Amino acid sequence: xxxxxxxxxxxxxxxxxxxxxxxxxVPEQKVDTDSLGxxxxxxxxxxxxxxxxxxxxxxxxxxxxxxVVLAGWLGHSN
Amino acid sequence: MSNKVLMMPxxxxxxxxxxxxxxxxxxSKWARDLLTFLMVFGPxxxxxxxxxxxxxxxTYSQAGxxxxxxxxxxxxxxxxxxxxxxxxxxxxxIATGKGHAAMIYQRFGKWWxxxxxxxxxxxxxxxxxxxxxxxxxxxxxxxxxxxxxxxxVAVGLVLIAISGSYRRWERTVVxxxxxxxxxxxxxxxxxxxxxxxxxxxxxxxxxxxxxTPDLMFxxxxxxxxxxAPWQLFFQQSCIADxxxxxxxxxxxxxxxxxxxxxxxxxxxxxxxxGGASLTHGFKFTDPAQMAVxxxxxxxxxxxxxxxxxxxxxxxxxxxAISLSSSWAYGEVRGWPHSLQLPLRKAxxxxxxxxxxxxxxxxxxxxxxxxxxxxxxxxQVLAGVMLPSxxxxxxxxxxxxxLLGEYANKPWNNWVxxxxxxxxxxxSLILAAQVAAPNLFPAA
Numbered sequence: 234x235x236x237x238x239x240x241x242x243x244x245x246x247x248x249x250x251x252x253x254x255x256x257x258x259v260p261e262q263k264v265d266t267d268s269l270g271x272x273x274x275x276x277x278x279x280x281x282x283x284x285x286x287x288x289x290x291x292x293x294x295x296x297x298x299x300x301v302v303l304a305g306w307l308g309h310s311n
Numbered sequence: 312m313s314n315k316v317l318m319m320p321x322x323x324x325x326x327x328x329x330x331x332x333x334x335x336x337x338x339s340k341w342a343r344d345l346l347t348f349l350m351v352f353g354p355x356x357x358x359x360x361x362x363x364x365x366x367x368x369x370t371y372s373q374a375g376x377x378x379x380x381x382x383x384x385x386x387x388x389x390x391x392x393x394x395x396x397x398x399x400x401x402x403x404x405i406a407t408g409k410g411h412a413a414m415i416y417q418r419f420g421k422w423w424x425x426x427x428x429x430x431x432x433x434x435x436x437x438x439x440x441x442x443x444x445x446x447x448x449x450x451x452x453x454x455x456x457x458x459x460x461x462x463x464v465a466v467g468l469v470l471i472a473i474s475g476s477y478r479r480w481e482r483t484v485v486x487x488x489x490x491x492x493x494x495x496x497x498x499x500x501x502x503x504x505x506x507x508x509x510x511x512x513x514x515x516x517x518x519x520x521x522x523t524p525d526l527m528f529x530x531x532x533x534x535x536x537x538x539a540p541w542q543l544f545f546q547q548s549c550i551a552d553x554x555x556x557x558x559x560x561x562x563x564x565x566x567x568x569x570x571x572x573x574x575x576x577x578x579x580x581x582x583x584x585g586g587a588s589l590t591h592g593f594k595f596t597d598p599a600q601m602a603v604x605x606x607x608x609x610x611x612x613x614x615x616x617x618x619x620x621x622x623x624x625x626x627x628x629x630x631a632i633s634l635s636s637s638w639a640y641g642e643v644r645g646w647p648h649s650l651q652l653p654l655r656k657a658x659x660x661x662x663x664x665x666x667x668x669x670x671x672x673x674x675x676x677x678x679x680x681x682x683x684x685x686x687x688x689x690q691v692l693a694g695v696m697l698p699s700x701x702x703x704x705x706x707x708x709x710x711x712x713l714l715g716e717y718a719n720k721p722w723n724n725w726v727x728x729x730x731x732x733x734x735x736x737x738s739l740i741l742a743a744q745v746a747a748p749n750l751f752p753a754a
Contacts, residue, residue, distance in 0.1 A: 250343040253334035254350045255554045256477060256651065263408035264713060272418040272710060282419075285699050286426060292695040292738060299528075300688035 351562035353481045354549040357631060358397060358542050359570030360488035363577050364628025365445030366438060366689060367536040368598050368621050371578050374529055375585020376595025380504070380511030381518040385530060386578045388515075389537040394571040395726050396701060399708045399719070400543050401563045404550030406717045410648075411547040412639035415703055418710065427703065428643050430696055435541050435636045437689045439671035442625040442632070447675045448599040449621040452614075458676060464622070465672040468629055473661055475653035477552055484630060490623050491577055493616055498580035500613050501587035501605060508583060531737050535693040537578065540700040541635045548638035552649050584617065633667040698734040705731065 274282075301307060337343050363371075374382045400411065407414060412431070416424030443461060450460040471483045518526065546567075555563055585601060593604040598621055606614025634650075640663050641648025647657040654661050705727050708719040719727070 248338075250337050250340070251334040252337060252343055252346040252350065253332060254478075255556055255559060257333045258554070258556065259332065260554060261408070261556045264406050264715070266407050266409060266414070266417050266713065269418070269712060271420045272706070272712075274419075278706075282423065282702075285702060289430070289696060289699050293692065296688060296692050296695055300684060303688075304684050 347559070348562045348565065351555060351559045352566045353485060354546050354553060354555075355397065355401070355563060355566030355568070356488055356570040356573070357481070357484050357627075358546040358549065359393070359567070359574040360491050360577070361484075361545075361627040361631035362393075362537065362539060362542055363491060363574050363581070363624055364438070364536075364632070365442045365621060365625035366628070367578065368581055368624045369441075369445065370529070370532045370536045371581035372585035372588075372598045372601055373595055374533060375582035376588050376593070376601060377529070377585075378518040378526070379586040379589050380507045380583065381516065382530070382533065383508065383511035383579055383582055384513065384515045385533055386537065386575055386582065387512050389534065390571055390575045391726075392730055393538050393542075393574070394568055395723075395730065396538055396704070397542060397546055397567050397571070398564055399704055399723070399727070400547045401550060401560065401567055402714065402717045403704070403707060404547035405555050405557060405560050405563065406714050408551050408554070409547075410551050410638050410642040411544045411704075413642035414547075414707055414713075416643050418707060418713065419703065423703075424643060427700070428639055430700070431540060431544055431639055432636055434689070434693055434696060435632050436667065436671065437692070438539075438541070438632055439629060439667055440674050441689050442629045443671045443675040445598075445625045446622050448597060449602075449618040449625075452599045452603055453618050461672050461676060464626065465668050468626060468633070468668050469665055472630060472634065472650065472664055473654050475651070477650040480630075480650050481553075484627065487623055487627050488573075491620065491627070492573075493620055494577045494580035494584070497613060497616055497620070498583040500609060501584055503583045503587065504590075507586075508579075512579070527740055531695075531740075534734065534737060535695070535697065537575075538697055539693045540696050541632050541693075543700055543704055544639050545631050545635035548635065548642070548648075552638070552651065629668060629671070633664045636667050637661070637663040695738045698731050698738060701727070701731055701734070 335346060337346055371386070403411070403414065409417075412424065412428055415427045443465075446464055447457040447461055450457045471480055474480065520526075550563065584605065585595065585598075588595060588601045588604050591604065591608050593601070595601060599618060602614045602617035602621070605617065606612075637660050638648050640646075641657070641660045644659065646659040648660040649657060652660070705719075705724070708714065708727075709724065711718045
């Protein structure tokens with residue numbers, strides 16, 4: 234995963250440094266995420282994630298309710 | 312520093328057939344390091360400073376306006392939290408060259424990817440409404456008609472993004488980030504009590520009256536505004552768009568750390584400004600009114616600086632949040648999504664950005680919205696959603712198949728799980744408070 238910057242520094246301009254903006258550099262080879270596919274998850278991880286989703290939905294409803302109460306839209310306020 | 316520009320065909324040193332490489336020649340190592348840092352610098356500063364958006368100005372100044380300098384220690388405590396979380400995003404972005412939404416979609420599958428995207432887009436849109444509501448409020452206090460000012464700001468926000476140059480957008484936004492330092496002038500001008508600030512920052516404690524429901528709600532809002540879910544998506548996409556390299560990792564970390572330091576100290580300044588209004592006996596309603604109140608006891612200059620900083624904070628927040636929505640949507644849909652692309656090559660990406668800005672700007676021109684309540688509610692919602700967003704990040708950062716040597720070390724995991732547990736505890740307290748309002752007796 235060598236960058237172009239390293240190649241120039243070490244081989245082309247001894248005693249000088251060439252600094253290249255990332256957008257001007259040759260695209261670097263990254264981790265090939267497409268070939269990896271989905272992450273292997275155990276059943277417990279899956280259950281945890283589903284529980285997390287349920288918790289999140291509940292919390293969103295509670296926050297919404299709290300805001301409605303604070304705004305006095307239900308006829309009373311904390 | 313010798314600063315010659317070097318042009319050479321990339322084919323001379325690489326086998327790929329790409330455009331000529333443009334670099335700058337320097338003679339010393341320190342000049343190389345400085346120039347490299349300046350070239351890498353940007354995403355970390357922007358994500359952190361943009362986090363001090365209109366909602367943050369409101370939340371921090373409310374914290375100061377109600378509790379003086381008593382809650383400064385919470386903000387200081389959030390410095391390592393925000394850095395550790397964003398540092399993980401930096402590693403993930405540099406290693407994969409892809410955005411956060413794309414990673415969740417690819418590694419957890421379509422179902423979780425869509426859920427994460429939906430959460431992000433929902434909270435982002437609500438946050439954008441608050442940004443424009445703050446612009447509306449500040450313009451009104453400055454005597455500018457919001458029906459003219461708000462659309463003008465929206466047009467400006469669209470123009471800085473659609474130039475087809477990442478660098479042009481980044482330079483403009485970094486300039487706006489540096490303007491945020493004017494909060495130091497405000498904090499200095501209101502003549503804060505130095506001893507109280509030091510004590511409030513370094514000695515954890517609760518304000519007189521103890522832990523009331525309102526205080527708990529405000530603490531969760533402070534956490535929610537300092538570490539927000541959109542930041543994860545924004546910085547990773549920004550790093551991918553800027554094409555940061557593995558060799559840039561240490562500079563990207565430094566960029567993120569400096570950004571975190573600036574955002575936390577600026578947040579402290581906002582709280583100090585709020586504290587000054589409390590000292591003068593003003594009741595806090597919103598930051599624009601705070602600016603008017605403080606302007607009355609200092610001078611008109613401070614009033615205008617605070618109002619302009621409110622607008623600047625909202626502009627920074629809007630461009631960053633809208634981009635995080637656009638990048639995430641583009642990644643999941645497989646659309647071209649880069650600020651480097653001209654409008655005609657990434658129409659969907661720019662359309663999402665335009666829709667985010669235009670719809671939020673249009674909504675706030677409808678009169679009668681309870682601004683302060685919406686802002687606080689959105690910050691709390693962000694705080695509630697943050698733990699689940701971090702759990703996906705934590706799972707991705709422990710994915711050795713994906714990240715190899717860039718995966719989390721055991722100490723990273725200890726720190727991050729601690730953060731997640733604390734965030735969950737705060738959100739559970741919120742749930743308990745909402746479900747049983749009398750659990751925490753009022754002062």
